[in-house]
Amino acid sequence: MAAWTWRFEKADGTEVQPAVQPEEFTTQGDAESWIGEQWKDLLEGGADQVRLFEDATEIYGPMSLHADES
Numbered sequence: 001m002a003a004w005t006w007r008f009e010k011a012d013g014t015e016v017q018p019a020v021q022p023e024e025f026t027t028q029g030d031a032e033s034w035i036g037e038q039w040k041d042l043l044e045g046g047a048d049q050v051r052l053f054e055d056a057t058e059i060y061g062p063m064s065l066h067a068d069e070s
Helices: 028-044
Strands: 004-009 049-054 057-064
Touching: 004 028, 004 057, 028 049
Parallel strands: none
Antiparallel strands: 004 049, 049 057
């Protein structure tokens, strides 16, 4: 079974430890629901962006955690 995981990064791509420890997700939808609920805490904890992986394959990213201010 595939494991869906998030990588948490600063704006320059440096990996950081998340303020909220994620689980391993069994579906992409579960992973995306979790990030939708936790992004503000993750941002406040020092992460600027995230990347989603299915096992070792990057699915997408970087995705900014900063709200669009325009």
